[in-house]
Amino acid sequence: MIDPHLRHVPRLGRQPSAFRLNGTPVITVMLGSAVTILPVIAQAPVMPPFGLLLLLSWRxxxxxxxxxxxxxxxxxxxxxxxxxxxxxxxFLWTVTLIGIDAIEHRMVWRSYRQDWLIAALAIIFCIAGGVLFARMAGGGDINLYLVAPQMLWTILLFPFVVRQCARIDRWRVMA
Structure with a gap:
């Protein structure tokens, strides 16, 4: 038998769990990175790096x-x-986060367009750097013009991913 006083527990004044607060962003970035294991067949690299998109969105x-x-x-x-x-x-993600930190310390305020520009520069840097690392490791002859559609698609997808992160964030901080 349930105690009648414990049947209704008010949500006001309650805090979400520490795992929910700290773990949700990490898990979403890891799930975004795990999207690459889906069986998607393409002739060129067109799949956006969802892990990077989620990392930038949360940051x-x-x-x-x-x-x-x-x-x-x-x-x-x-x-x-x-x-x-x-x-x-x-390396690329850490350098990107250091760069975003440096930009934030110089700016008094940021708008949505500035966030999109920061993310676009970070996306271009990380994808171009990934191509450079793949070439140095003997990954074949990958040219930057082959990944230009991936860069463009990822930059255009950023606002949607930020909106989804904001929805997840509302759930994350809700008690």
């Missing part, structure tokens, strides 16, 4: 959420999922 949406070093473990997971040379996403 620009909630700057206080992560420290800069979070690029190392999440980048390692992305490298293992995507098949890129180990260390490429670790």
């Amino acid at each position: 620009l949406l909630r700057p206080e959420l992560w420290r800069t070093w979070i690029g190392l473990p999440l980048g390692l997971f992305d490298d293992m999922m995507s098949g890129q040379p180990i260390g490429s996403a670790m």
Whole structure:
């Protein structure tokens, strides 16, 4: 028999669990990186790097959420999922987060368009850097014009991913 006083527990004043607050962003980035294991067949690299998109979305949406070093473990997971040379996403994501930190310290305020521009520059840097790392590891003759559609598609997809992260964030902080 349930105690009648415990039947209704008010949600006001309750805090979400620490795992929900801290784990949700990490899990979403890891799920975004794991999208690359889906059996999608394409003639050219057109699939956007969802792990990177989610990392940038969370970082620009909630700057206080992560420290800069979070690029190392999440980048390692992305490298293992995507098949890129180990260390490429670790390096590129960490440098990107350091760059975003440097930009944020110089700006008094940011608008949505500035966030999109920051994300676009980060996306171009990370995809071009991934191509460079793949070439250095003997990944064949990959030219930048082959990944230009992937860059464009990823940049255009960024606002949608930020909106989805905002929805997840509302759930994350809700008690």
